[in-house]
Amino acid sequence: MGNIAGFFTKNNMPSPILNSDTVAKLVGTKKPTLKSNFLAATKTDIVERGPLIIAMNGHLYNPEEFQTEQPSYSDACRILLSIKQFGLETTLRKINGDFCIAIMDKRSNSLTLARDRLGLQSLFYTQVQGVVAFASRARLLLTFPGVSSEFDNKFLKSAAATNYRFLDCEADRSPFQNIKQVPAGHIIQFTNEKMRTSLFSQSIGEIEDSTFQKNQYEEYMFLFSDSIERRLKNAEKTIFTLSGGLDSSAIVSMASRIKAQKQPAISTIHQDKLYDEQHEILDIVNSGIVDWKSISVDEPDIFALLTDIYVSHDYPLPTATWLNHFIISKKASDLGYQTIATGLGGDELHAGEYDYFFYFFADLQTSGKTELLNHEINAWAHNHNHPIFQKSYDIAIEGISNLTDPQNPGRCLPNIALLNRYKDLLSPELGHLDELAPEYHISASSYLTSHSHNELLLNTMPCCIRSSRENCHVSGMQEIHPFLDTRLWDFMMKIPGEAKIQNGVTKAFARKCYKELLPKATRTRIQKAGWNAPAHKWFSSSNREPLLDMISSRRFIERGIYNSKEVARIVDEHFSILSNDICRENHMMIIWQIVSLELWLRALELQ
Incomplete structure (x- = not known):
């Protein structure tokens, strides 16, 4: 398994000339396999049968459902043969695996890109002067002739100053303005005339009866x-x-x-x-x-x-x-x-995060199960109350109101307070964070089920x-x-x-x-620590001086992403919370994002 890449020219446009260095960079290997305009890091991941060429990155975990005359056929070959026999959407729905694929049809002069239902593999594309280029990684597409490295403004804002749950709420967004991502469970087809996007994954369906066997x-x-x-x-x-x-x-x-x-x-x-x-x-x-x-x-x-x-x-x-x-x-x-x-x-x-309780409470409220709702709220407060993150009946009802739409069962609302907590960190030139608030679709009549779906694909x-x-x-x-x-x-x-x-x-x-x-x-065990790291201490000890040097540097300030005075205030407040053992939430998460984004941007500049 390895990266794939390639390009498709519309209306007989001349093909771009790629030197050997660019070809190698597109798939991240020195000796890629090449068929027509398709590249793959591994020989078995690219297959040609008649007018069809397929490149695949990923694994097929149910090969027995893709019977072939030769047991040794690769996953890419099995998928291609199934597409020829049963069609694209039927084949994709049948796959249990992680994959991204690209298919060239020489007869219709079309390119088809698809990505697994759960988004386990990535696939990006860009359009430049009548050419569609694709690659497993966004950064690799920057080596393709004519592709701009200009950043997407929404990406910068979300990476800089919002909770990580808002990074991917637009499923096709990438860090770069002119590069898009194929959303999980989607097909994108390019022809000479148009681009068409469709969803191949099946709907979740409704919950079953609560009586268990x-x-x-x-x-x-x-x-x-x-x-x-x-x-x-x-x-x-x-x-x-x-x-x-x-x-x-x-x-x-x-x-x-x-x-x-x-x-x-x-x-x-x-x-x-x-x-x-x-x-x-x-x-x-x-x-x-x-x-x-x-x-x-x-x-x-x-x-x-x-x-x-x-x-x-x-x-x-x-x-x-x-x-x-x-x-x-x-x-x-x-x-x-x-x-x-x-x-x-x-x-x-399994509905394991703390905020899942609010959506569960909303389901109970909507179904009129008042006695059970009161019992669960009391049990939640008893089991999970915290000096900083307090739990109570009023907080539960407020959470239901803020995170769910009572008029539309199953419709979840974005956590606006979480989105805007650090809105003042951004430079005024970048604008407000309101445009990053997602519009969640209803995937089930249960708020909890819809939220789980949102968490899987968007949050x-x-x-x-x-x-x-x-x-x-x-x-x-x-x-x-x-x-x-x-x-x-x-x-x-x-x-x-x-x-x-x-x-x-x-x-x-x-x-x-x-x-x-x-x-x-x-x-x-009831209490959930979560797999986390004590970065709150890391930033206030051995990494303190590098942090202060970074946020006061001319390079950081002139980048224009942050309000540097507000950044300094947040960092000082974080140090004060820790040194004085103040019982309130510290700023570990946002300081990590500030450092992480700045160092990532510096690495890109070097390349």
């Missing part, structure tokens, strides 16, 4: 196990990321059961106890199912690490979590592993999947995410919220499924 838990466990087993068959030398939470623990535990032996696992640990999960991780380690390696990350040189990372990244890393992930992927590669398995998607699949998952993929590429690693399986998603999106959240506890359905799989302490 034993076989529904059994069906989940079968799909979960099968997802892991299929991905492990395609993987080489796999190591599992392990946090103290439910999701990564369940994946490595199931893999150990499938393989009937201990599985290698790796974690980051911290001296700072706020985000250190070593105690929780030891519940899995002591159960004897993993061979565990830990990496202590306490005073990383953020500026040096990000400078090295951004030599190749298409996007800035959105949170400090992904610096931890980069350190893990590099260490795993040094140890000889080739694949990292993660628990990404588990929160979205949390896109930047997480991308960061994981780009970090792994730096070290030559592959990654697999067993929870991001289309069959699991189709199944879990039909499970009602009352089965996913019970008695103020998230992931209730998964917890019951894992009764025989996980240690009781892991399965019943």
Whole structure:
């Protein structure tokens, strides 16, 4: 598996002349495979049959559903033969896998681009003087003749001053003004006359009855196990990321059961106890199912690490979590592993994030289940109240009002307070953040189900999947995410919220499924730390001086993205909160974004 790229000329326009250096850069390898105007890093990822040429980046996890006369046929070949027999949309809907594909039809002089339903692989395109060029990575397209490196204004604003959940709310946006991304689950077709975009992925459907039978838990466990087993068959030398939470623990535990032996696992640990999960991780380690390696990350040189990372990244890393992930992927590669398995998607699949409660409450309110609503709000407040992030009945009702539309069941509203929290950081020349507020579509009559869908395709998952993929590429690693399986998603999106959240506890359905799989302490743990990093301390200790130097530098100020006085105020306030142990939320997240974006921009300037 590797990058793909290519171009399509409209109306017999002359083909651009690409030198060998440009060809190599388009797919990120010195010796790409070339067929007509298509390029692939790996020979088996590009296939020609008659008038059709296909280039593919990704994996097919259900090859048995794509029968061919030769068992040795590549995934790209199987997909192409299926398209010829059954058509494009039927074939794409049948795929269980992560992929992006490009298809050239010489008969109709057309180019078709498509991307998997969950957005696990990326595909970008641009149009320049009658030529459509595409590549697996946005940055690689900058090497194509005539492609501008001018930044997209909305991208700059979202990366600079909004929560990471707003980075990808426009599914076709890239960092660059003239480069677009193929949205997950979409087909884009170019002909001489026009460009047509269509959605091939199936709708989620409506939730099932809330009365559960034993076989529904059994069906989940079968799909979960099968997802892991299929991905492990395609993987080489796999190591599992392990946090103290439910999701990564369940994946490595199931893999150990499938393989009937201990599985290698790796974690980051911290001296700072706020985000250190070593105690929780030891519940899995002591159960004897993993061979565990830990990496202590306490005073990383953020500026040096990000400078090295951004030599190749298409996007800035959105949170400090992904610096931890980069350190893990590099260490795993040094140890000889080739694949990292993660628990990404588990929160979205099982309704595991804290804000999911509000959408669950809205469903109960809409359905008139007042007694159950009051019980769940009380249990939520009891289980999760926090000195800074307080929980109460009034806060629950306010959350319902702010995040859901009572007139349209299933319609979620953007978190405007979260969007605008740091609006004053931006330079006035960049304008307001209001234009970044997404308009969410209704994907189900359940607010919780619609929100899960939004989180998967627009909010949390896109930047997480991308960061994981780009970090792994730096070290030559592959990654697999067993929870991001289309069959699991189709199944879990039909499970009602009352089965996913019970008695103020998230992931209730998964917890019951894992009764025989996980240690009781892991399965019943209520508090969620999340895989995070103590960047609040990093910026106030060894990285303090580099941070202050950066935000006061002429280069940073003259870039014109930020109101430099407001940046200095936020940084000073962050230091004050920590040094005086003030009980209020610090500014770790936004300071990370400021540093991450600036270092990413500097790396691009060098190239």
